[in-house]
Amino acid sequence: MTNDRKIDGDSKNKQLETFRVNDHEHAMTTNQGLKVSEDEHSLKAGTRGPTLMEDFHFREKMTHFDHERIPERVVHARGYAAHGEFELYESMKKYTKAGFLQEPGSKTPVFTRFSTVAGSKGSAEAVRDVRGFAVKFYTEEGNYDLVGNNMPVFFIQDAIKFPDLVHAVKPEPHNEMPQAASAHDTFWDFVANNQESAHMVMWQMSDRAIPRSLRMMEGFGVHTYRFINDQGEAHFVKFHWKPKLGVHSLVWDEAQKINGKDPDFHRRDLWESIENGDFVEFELGVQLLEEKDEFAFDFDILDPTKIWPEEDIPVKIIGKMTLNRNVDNVFAETEQVAFHPGSVVPGIDFSNDPLLQGRLFSYTDTQLIRLGGPNFHELPINRPVCPFHNNQRDGYGRQTINVGQVSYHKNSLANNKPNTSTEEDGGFVHYQEKVEGRKIQARSDSFKDHFSQARLFWNSMSSAEKQHIINAFSFEVGKVKDMNVRQQVITMFANVDLEMVTEIAQNVGVKAPSDVEQSSVTKSSPALSQENKAKLPNTRKIAVLLADDFDDAALEPFLKASLDAGMSIDIVSETFGTLTGKNGATVDVDETLLTIHSVLYDALYVVGGQAKQQKKFEMDVVDFVNEAYMHFKPIASAPAAKHLMDQSNVKAGSGILMDFTVSRDGKQWVEAVAEHRFWDRKLYE
Ligand code: HDE
Numbered sequence: 001m002t003n004d005r006k007i008d009g010d011s012k013n014k015q016l017e018t019f020r021v022n023d024h025e026h027a028m029t030t031n032q033g034l035k036v037s038e039d040e041h042s043l044k045a046g047t048r049g050p051t052l053m054e055d056f057h058f059r060e061k062m063t064h065f066d067h068e069r070i071p072e073r074v075v076h077a078r079g080y081a082a083h084g085e086f087e088l089y090e091s092m093k094k095y096t097k098a099g100f101l102q103e104p105g106s107k108t109p110v111f112t113r114f115s116t117v118a119g120s121k122g123s124a125e126a127v128r129d130v131r132g133f134a135v136k137f138y139t140e141e142g143n144y145d146l147v148g149n150n151m152p153v154f155f156i157q158d159a160i161k162f163p164d165l166v167h168a169v170k171p172e173p174h175n176e177m178p179q180a181a182s183a184h185d186t187f188w189d190f191v192a193n194n195q196e197s198a199h200m201v202m203w204q205m206s207d208r209a210i211p212r213s214l215r216m217m218e219g220f221g222v223h224t225y226r227f228i229n230d231q232g233e234a235h236f237v238k239f240h241w242k243p244k245l246g247v248h249s250l251v252w253d254e255a256q257k258i259n260g261k262d263p264d265f266h267r268r269d270l271w272e273s274i275e276n277g278d279f280v281e282f283e284l285g286v287q288l289l290e291e292k293d294e295f296a297f298d299f300d301i302l303d304p305t306k307i308w309p310e311e312d313i314p315v316k317i318i319g320k321m322t323l324n325r326n327v328d329n330v331f332a333e334t335e336q337v338a339f340h341p342g343s344v345v346p347g348i349d350f351s352n353d354p355l356l357q358g359r360l361f362s363y364t365d366t367q368l369i370r371l372g373g374p375n376f377h378e379l380p381i382n383r384p385v386c387p388f389h390n391n392q393r394d395g396y397g398r399q400t401i402n403v404g405q406v407s408y409h410k411n412s413l414a415n416n417k418p419n420t421s422t423e424e425d426g427g428f429v430h431y432q433e434k435v436e437g438r439k440i441q442a443r444s445d446s447f448k449d450h451f452s453q454a455r456l457f458w459n460s461m462s463s464a465e466k467q468h469i470i471n472a473f474s475f476e477v478g479k480v481k482d483m484n485v486r487q488q489v490i491t492m493f494a495n496v497d498l499e500m501v502t503e504i505a506q507n508v509g510v511k512a513p514s515d516v517e518q519s520s521v522t523k524s525s526p527a528l529s530q531e532n533k534a535k536l537p538n539t540r541k542i543a544v545l546l547a548d549d550f551d552d553a554a555l556e557p558f559l560k561a562s563l564d565a566g567m568s569i570d571i572v573s574e575t576f577g578t579l580t581g582k583n584g585a586t587v588d589v590d591e592t593l594l595t596i597h598s599v600l601y602d603a604l605y606v607v608g609g610q611a612k613q614q615k616k617f618e619m620d621v622v623d624f625v626n627e628a629y630m631h632f633k634p635i636a637s638a639p640a641a642k643h644l645m646d647q648s649n650v651k652a653g654s655g656i657l658m659d660f661t662v663s664r665d666g667k668q669w670v671e672a673v674a675e676h677r678f679w680d681r682k683l684y685e
Contacts, residue, residue, distance in 0.1 A: 030057055031064075070335070071370050072121040075166055076132045078180070079115030080214070080267035081334040082274055084323035086110050086137060086284065092318055095235050095288060096227035098347030100139040101318070109138045110321055111381065113337055114214040114266070118169050119180025124259035125266040126250060127180040128209045128472065133219035133241060134339040135321065138385045141426060145343040146239055147363070151208055152220035154304045155197040157447050159358015165190060165197075183479035192488035196447075198496065199305050199454040205472040206457075207249035207465060207530060212602075212676075213269045215280045215539070216248040223341075223356040224301050226349040227288070228431055236294065236301060236351060238308055240285035240315050246534030248676055252471060254631045257599045265600070271326055276568070278539050280323040285315035299453065300446035304355040306453055310527035333381045338367045346423075349431040354443075372396050389418040451495040455519035458497050460528035464679035470500055474507035486510045495519055537673040538566035540602040543591075545572050545621050545641075547609030552581025554638040555607055557662035558669075562605075565670045572596055572624075574611045581609075593620040598627035603634040603673050605660070608641035622647045629656075632681055634672035636660040654678045 028036045036057055043055035051058070073079075086108045092101035100108040115132035116125060131150040136143055155165050167173075168190030169182050178184050182204065191197045203209070211217040219241030227237045250258065258265045273280060287308050289301065299306040327333040340363035341356065350356055367376045373396030376382055391407045406414040421427035461469065473493070480486050487510045494501045494516035505512040526532050542562055544555070562569055570590040573579060578586050598604070606625060611617030625648040628635055636657035637645045650656060655678030657665050672678075 030060055070372065073115075073370060074366060075117050076115035076134075077121040078119045078123050078125065079113045079132065079334060080270055080330075081111060081113035081327060081337065082270060082280070082323040083325040083327065084110050084112065084280070084321055086135075086319055086321045088319040090316075090318050092227070092286075093229065095229055095237070095286075096347035097230040098139070098144070098227075098345050099141045100137060100144070100345070101347070109385065110323075111136045111138070111333070111337060112321070112323055113334060113339070114270070116180060118182065123180035124263035126210060126255040126258040128182065128204070128252070128255070128476070129180065130204065130209065131211060131214065131217060133217075135219075135241075136337065136339060136343075139345055140386055141345040142386060142388075143343050143382075143384045144345045144348065145339045145341060146221055147339045147341045147359075148219050148221045148239065148241070150211065150217040150219055151200065151203040152218075152222060152238075152240075152307045153200050153203065153453075154222055154355060155191075155200045156194065156355065157196050157303060157305055157443065158354045159362070161194065162355075162358065162362070164194075178479075181479075183476040185480050185482050185485055188477060188480045188489050189482070189485045192485060192492050195450045195492055196305055198450045198492065199457065201493075202454045202457045202469065202496065205469045205476065206461070207468050208247075209472075210250045210252065210255045211266070212248040212250055213245075214266050215270065215273060216243055216245050218242060218247055219282065222304055223353045224351040225356075226351055226431055227286075228347050228349055234291050234349070234431055234433075236289040236291065238287040240287070241282040241321070242285055242315070242317070244281040244283065244534065245536055245538060247530045248533075249530065251631050251677070252468070252475065254599045254627075257597070257627075261597045262600060270323075273539060274323060274326050278566075282321045283317045284319045284321060285317045287313045287315055289313060299449065300444060302351055302353045302444075303447045304353050305447075305450065307525075307528075309456070309523075309525045311525055315527075332379075336371060336376070336379045337381045338363075338371060338376050338379075340364060340367075344428070346426060346428050352433075352435075375399065391418070451519040452521045454496045455521040456523055456525055457528055458500065459521065459524035460526060462529055462531045462679075464677075465529060465531070466500070470503050470507075473500075473504045477504065478508045480508075483510060491516060535674045535676065536566075537670050540567045540673050540676075541600070542567050542569050542603050542605060542673070543572045543596070543598070543601040543624070544569060544605045544607060545624060546579065546587075546607035547573055547611035547614075547617055548579050550579060550581045550587075550607045550609035551638050551640045552583045552585035554640070554661065555581065555587070556585065557666075558605055558636075558660075561662045561666045561669065562673075565673070567603075567673060570596070570601070573609075574613065574617050574620075579609070593617070593624070598624040599631065601628070601633070602676065604628050604636070606635065606637040606641040606644055608638065608644055618644060618647065625650060629681070630683060632677040632679055634669070634675070634678070636665070636669055636672075649683075651681075653682075654680055 024033065028039060030036060042051045042058040044051050088101060088104055088106050091104055100106065112135045116127055116129045117132065118129050119127060133150050134145065134147045136145050156162065168186045171177050171179055172184060172186050191201055221239030224236050224238060227235045262268065294301060342360040342363065368374060375395050375397050378399045391409055393402060393407050404414060410416055423429045477486050477489050486508050490501050490505045490510050491513045494513045495518060498518045502512040559569060571587050572591050572593060573589045575592055576589050578588050580586050604625060606621060621644050625635060629648065629650045634655040635650060637660060639659045642659065645658060652658060655672050655675065657669060657672065
């Protein structure tokens, strides 16, 4: 029947409602509703005697605590999420009948969870890894989940290999090391022996794997899906999320230090942005392909290790997601949310990508163990906004009180309710693709080119990005103990670029192969380079380093110019408190040189002043500056801080504004912060 009742903690069923007692509102009670009089001392036989079993409040409290943990996700365990809305710019009616993609301006609530893949739930966040990017759209036609990553391809082509990939990248089973890292033997052994991973590994060794912020990375649906319109016509579609702030990354040394200084770096950044009202914006784009063009490319569009180059198939921007509300409770929402690529709405359908097909099984299956049974769809965060009815019953943790006698279809006793719906009435009808073939355990020949797009990626990188890839390989493969595995990796990636592997081989102490031919692809795709994305000063974090007696005439216009450009400023000093400038202006200290670190900022302004322990203050400031310089960040210094800059390693050059005054260099400062990094710094000359 359609009038099933829900219990969601507060709203008990109707009869009980009449007996509701209101004086319990602020009272601590047991789970049975009994008011508790004592929550500090368990019941004992005498003040020094043994605890008594009959203390039911103690037992209930402890039992609940003992059962507080649920299994973490087998992958993507470390994640963080926020609420928001999706607004459509342009009707997609021509391509899909999905209700939420029809009316320009229409808004759909969303819940988006970002994650790392390999690490445990408590692991550090600025690790080298793929980031999950999962969006639940609560549409009027039911929940639609776009469960993607921040990289557009994947390591493997067939879902049957997923357990192998994950076993290889997770900490090694004999000693459970290393945590949240791919820099170890089993991962690279997997790579070398499963060469379909080549393209994805190039992405993973690139700056994309160490995002500056979850707000500054792209998202991709990865697989080819289908849009179906109301005429029943299909288009192949790939989904993209484009961050309004552009795509930016950390540098590896900085990332490793951040993991110690602030293991919550990415979630803190997301949380604080939303709390500050700097809402997080991503535009949704689609690449569309007519069915007749399925075989028009030199790659197979069903192969998840391939992109559709944006220059060949443009990304059409169709709407915007704004994340504008933090969760109230991380466990209830972020942890209990259950995504599933199989949660679709009419107008969106699957392709035969063998990775996607396997995912359609895995996601429900994993929730059964993680969320303890088949009723996880009843958890508040997972419920659709439209009513849902069917004949499923019972099971662990069932909350719906299904009324009536009938729980089967078809029936006459309940007038055959709940009814199925026709396609015209919004019933989901699977796309009637014609499929022919023998049952066979094999892969299509069209999936066998593993290196062309890996090379396309390499060709598309700027010289700084290429150097970062070489450095990343050198770090990761350098952590592999088995020299034979190191050699296999080098031999494999010679297929991508010989110069690249020659440098890596030298760094990791093995030979660059002479008998491997690198891929002959000469094309590049400018859309793949982060250098070509938006560069903005907004929400960049600036540390202003100063002490008492600071030059307030320099500080005030600086603060105004930076805040006007949307930056966020921390005053960093020796100790907390209020500091007074030369002319009597005061500022409050936000962080001290003890509580914060250079790696947690995007840019610095060094003002100086008179500290209590001047020598220590100056040494700490110089360290701060040297780190920022080494990480290619913009640094400005007030005229009064010249002696501090002279003690540092900083040399004049791009992104360095010595003797800075806003009246002279204000515009340059804002541009430098927007630029983010100055790769042309010659650190060791
Ligand atoms: Fe997942 N993946 N995956 N995955 N995945 C899970 O489901 C799986 C793949 C992705 O924030 C699990 O609820 C298989 C590609 C995200 O809750 C599990 C295969 C992409 C998240 C699972 C893949 C993803 C998951 C673990 C190969 C990008 C986190 C917990 C066929 C398009 C969602 C869970 C969240 C989570 C299986 C490959 C994205 C075990 C079998 C490709 C963002 O079901």
